[in-house]
Amino acid sequence: SQTIHQWPATLVQPVGSPLSLECTVEGTSNPNLYWYRQAAGRGLQLLFYSVGIGQISSEVPQNLSASRPQDRQFILSSKKLLLSDSGFYLCAWSPLTGWQPQHFGDGTRLSIL
């Protein structure tokens, strides 16, 4: 069966520091991959998605970037974190073909001090 791993679960970082959140999927090949951000009590905002290695689409301009160095690995990065980058970050995957729903990781709670 397919599983998705996202880490770390919690992260506290100072303003101006770099960021790297990692997400990996097991048990499938060529998945679509997604990064979302969620403010407390709010909906999900799609940040990036990827349909293949090295293929990244950005949904909103921001201080963050994403990379997909391997088929089942998706990384969310920042060179210098802002206070506004605080939030809950979720990684998700879906099969490349078919109409299957997205499946989510457990999320990372990011606090910027």
Next chain:
Amino acid sequence: AQTVTQSQPEMSVQEAETVTLSCTYDTSESDYYLFWYKQPPSRQMILVIRQEAYKQQNATENRFSVNFQKAAKSFSLKISDSQLGDAAMYFCAYRRGSSNTGKLIFGQGTTLQVKP
């Protein structure tokens, strides 16, 4: 562009009672899929139920069922025999049938409180 609207920011239900969460969407497509996700306080996103637009029959998963009204572009979620563990934020989501990206469009969410 497609949009998904959940007009009820908060709902409450008594334990063992039935509650219906509303969702409407706007699309010009005829081929699409609809989903309900549950996000409990742990903040995991859990798929509750799915519906293919070409199916007239409403989807059912145990105590969860949907009322899919394609002409009205409505996709409500009914939770029967509500349990304390049903307390969560619920999100309605839309996916284009022809999409190769699998992107979902989410509603704003409805927070469900279950009273003992």
